[in-house]
Amino acid sequence: MMTPARVTRLALWTSAFMLAAFLGRLTIIDDQALSLMWPASGVAALWFLTGSRRTWALDTLALTLATVVINMTTGAPGQLAVVFVAANLLQAAVFVLLFHRLLLAVGGADPEVAPLPAMDRLSDLGALVGAAMSSAIAAAVVGWTGLWWVLGSADVQSLVAWWGRNAVGIIVITTLGLIVRPRLGELRTRARSPSGLRVMTGMPLGRLLELALHVLLTTAATAFVFWISDPGPLAFILIFTTVLIGVRFGPLVVGVHGLLLAGVSVGLTLAGHGPFAAIEDLHWRVLVAQMFVALTSITGLVLALHRQEREALLARLQVSQKAAAERAQLLDAVLENMHEGVAVVDADDNILLRNTAGRRLLGISGAAGPRLQPLAAYRLHRADGTPITRADLPYVRALAAQDSVRDDLHLMPEGHGPTKILEMSARPLPELSAGDLPRAIVTYRDVTSDRADRDSLASFAGVVAHDLLSPLTVITAWSEMLAAELDSDAVDAAEGRACLDRITGAAGRMSQLIDDLLIYTVTRDGSFEPADVDLSALASDVAQVHAEAKSEPVIHIQPGLHVIGDHLLVRQLVDNLIGNAVKYVAPGVGPVVSVAGEERDGWLHVTVTDNGIGVPDAHRRRIFESFQRAHAADYRGTGLGLAICQRAVERHGGTITVAERPEGQGSVFEFTLPAAGAALDRRTPVTARA
Numbered sequence: 001m002m003t004p005a006r007v008t009r010l011a012l013w014t015s016a017f018m019l020a021a022f023l024g025r026l027t028i029i030d031d032q033a034l035s036l037m038w039p040a041s042g043v044a045a046l047w048f049l050t051g052s053r054r055t056w057a058l059d060t061l062a063l064t065l066a067t068v069v070i071n072m073t074t075g076a077p078g079q080l081a082v083v084f085v086a087a088n089l090l091q092a093a094v095f096v097l098l099f100h101r102l103l104l105a106v107g108g109a110d111p112e113v114a115p116l117p118a119m120d121r122l123s124d125l126g127a128l129v130g131a132a133m134s135s136a137i138a139a140a141v142v143g144w145t146g147l148w149w150v151l152g153s154a155d156v157q158s159l160v161a162w163w164g165r166n167a168v169g170i171i172v173i174t175t176l177g178l179i180v181r182p183r184l185g186e187l188r189t190r191a192r193s194p195s196g197l198r199v200m201t202g203m204p205l206g207r208l209l210e211l212a213l214h215v216l217l218t219t220a221a222t223a224f225v226f227w228i229s230d231p232g233p234l235a236f237i238l239i240f241t242t243v244l245i246g247v248r249f250g251p252l253v254v255g256v257h258g259l260l261l262a263g264v265s266v267g268l269t270l271a272g273h274g275p276f277a278a279i280e281d282l283h284w285r286v287l288v289a290q291m292f293v294a295l296t297s298i299t300g301l302v303l304a305l306h307r308q309e310r311e312a313l314l315a316r317l318q319v320s321q322k323a324a325a326e327r328a329q330l331l332d333a334v335l336e337n338m339h340e341g342v343a344v345v346d347a348d349d350n351i352l353l354r355n356t357a358g359r360r361l362l363g364i365s366g367a368a369g370p371r372l373q374p375l376a377a378y379r380l381h382r383a384d385g386t387p388i389t390r391a392d393l394p395y396v397r398a399l400a401a402q403d404s405v406r407d408d409l410h411l412m413p414e415g416h417g418p419t420k421i422l423e424m425s426a427r428p429l430p431e432l433s434a435g436d437l438p439r440a441i442v443t444y445r446d447v448t449s450d451r452a453d454r455d456s457l458a459s460f461a462g463v464v465a466h467d468l469l470s471p472l473t474v475i476t477a478w479s480e481m482l483a484a485e486l487d488s489d490a491v492d493a494a495e496g497r498a499c500l501d502r503i504t505g506a507a508g509r510m511s512q513l514i515d516d517l518l519i520y521t522v523t524r525d526g527s528f529e530p531a532d533v534d535l536s537a538l539a540s541d542v543a544q545v546h547a548e549a550k551s552e553p554v555i556h557i558q559p560g561l562h563v564i565g566d567h568l569l570v571r572q573l574v575d576n577l578i579g580n581a582v583k584y585v586a587p588g589v590g591p592v593v594s595v596a597g598e599e600r601d602g603w604l605h606v607t608v609t610d611n612g613i614g615v616p617d618a619h620r621r622r623i624f625e626s627f628q629r630a631h632a633a634d635y636r637g638t639g640l641g642l643a644i645c646q647r648a649v650e651r652h653g654g655t656i657t658v659a660e661r662p663e664g665q666g667s668v669f670e671f672t673l674p675a676a677g678a679a680l681d682r683r684t685p686v687t688a689r690a
């Protein structure tokens with residue numbers, strides 16, 4: 001379909017071709033059929049290059065008509081017009097085909113995706129020059145044969161001249177066209193803006209002045225070389241000015257410079273001026289001038305493109321260097337802020353990387369050496385206490401197995417410090433380049449308290465299971481007994497009642513244990529909301545309940561004791577201590593308990609003193625652990641009460657101990673809590689564990 005845009009395109013290219021062909025025909029001399037210059041070859045190449053399969057049929061028709069019209073109007077015989085049509089078409093077709101092929105061959109764009117390059121790479125220029133020279137050979141051979149056929153004779157000189165003028169036409173015009181093409185839109189937007197030349201060209205003022213200087217210099221040089229004095233073969237001066245422009249400006253300026261130089265030089269050479277005027281034969285003269293201009297322009301372009309590519313490469317390099325540096329910084333920051341130790345070690349024991357946590361966990365002070373120290377220096381042991389060998393090292397095992405390895409190693413510090421358990425994981429790293437030594441990444445962390453927690457949780461669960469199981473066994477046994485009684489018809493009410501009492505008692509103990517377990521969990525992990533607590537009032541409240549026991553205890557409480565703490569936790573603490581004080585008395589002894597307090601250094605030291613059976617020396621520390629009991633045989637209990645007290649006190653940052661009562665039989669339990677008025681935040685509450 002002929003859209004208005006296509007019609008405009010066709011009209012513009014046809015006019016441009018006709019103008020160029022007309023100018024070319026003006027350079028016919030000596031009644032010869034051949035023009036000395038043929039800019040139309042460049043226009044045709046560009047015309048077909050910017051077209052596509054859809055436009056080529058009409059383009060061919062228009063180019064044929066235009067060639068015929070121009071040849072007729074400039075007096076060429078009809079047969080010659082046919083030859084020119086064939087040569088022009090063949091040249092355009094070969095050029096388009098070769099250009100795309102060469103672009104692909106030198107790694108250029110896929111013609112389907114990006115049909116035309118912007119001539120901003122040396123490879124684009126190479127492909128264009130190659131295609132121009134080759135397509136000009138095709139046109140010259142066909143054209144020259146045609147000439148010979150029409151005129152009956154044709155000399156070799158005109159074959160070379162044909163090739164030269166066509167190749168130069170394509171190189172100069174097509175290159176410039178391809179350079180200008182992508183910039184047209186840009187220039188159009190700039191042209192619409194109101195401000196001056198600087199905005200139009202996008203060049204800063206300094207560069208514009210420099211360009212003006214170059215224009216002056218080139219004009220002066222061209223005038224000197226070609227016109228003013230005809231001083232002899234000084235054409236090389238123009239090479240120098242072109243090189244200067246190529247070094248300082250981009251392909252666009254160099255391309256325009258080339259076109260202007262071509263026009264002026266060939267025109268003046270034709271008119272008999274300049275260094276090439278000495279060449280007798282006019283064809284040779286103009287051909288040499290054209291070749292000179294084409295090669296000079298290519299030189300300028302090569303320099304400009306080379307510089308442009310280098311600058312683009314440098315810019316890319318800088319961007320990727322910056323990105324790499326930022327990435328490295330980020331990775332460093334991540335590594336240094338990790339709690340886990342990270343190290344990369346190769347098969348030769350070289351440490352390629354190790355973070356600060358990695359050194360700290362292994363107890364290495366100062367900068368790490370580049371190699372692993374002798375194994376003994378790390379004091380790493382297996383769980384059974386035997387020192388590890390190199391083959392035990394996780395990274396050595398990971399490299400040998402080509403798989404990840406995880407292990408707990410025990411680090412025994414110098415002196416008598418506690419053993420640290422390190423969980424170490426190692427995994428082989430993929431090879432970055434062939435020939436690299438195998439490497440593994442090792443991550444390690446301190447799991448001492450995790451492992452202790454795990455162990456204590458396991459024994460805790462074991463004790464819970466055992467303590468729940470024994471009343472359950474009692475319940476089962478007495479239930480079976482009761483069932484047997486019921487089966488034998490003679491049921492004795494007293495025996496039945498005794499069975500039921502035992503069953504109820506065992507169920508009560510189970511329920512007490514479950515209650516204590518719940519309280520223990522809440523004390524350990526429940527919410528913690530510190531506030532001013534009236535400890536005396538709270539203890540009196542608790543005491544009232546215990547005072548109702550059969551043993552008729554007497555409980556004294558010092559008034560005016562205040563602490564800062566979590567009300568529920570403090571109540572649990574006081575309740576357990578007073579409860580124990582009332583419980584653990586010798587048979588027949590009336591319990592006497594007193595709660596007193598004294599403030600020292602911001603802490604209230606509270607003592608709960610009783611006249612009970614006391615705690616044997618060996619048990620004084622252990623009774624604060626869960627399920628530890630000193631008088632299991634004679635007194636009922638779960639062994640969780642004091643563990644709950646310890647957790648409650650620890651969460652306030654305080655301590656709890658037991659001592660023998662100084663005067664007479666009994667014990668003194670002493671705990672500390674933040675005194676009222678003291679800032680609680682000075683004592684970070686301890687997060688208790690199982």
Ligand code: ADP
Pocket residue numbers: 576580581582584610612613614615623628629630631632636637638639640641642643667
């Ligand atoms: P439970 O009272 O359920 O056995 P606790 O954790 O409260 O558990 O106490 C642990 C052990 O400490 C008790 O079994 C007992 O032997 C001992 N104990 C606790 N309080 C007293 C006390 N006031 N006098 C003597 N012994 C005590």
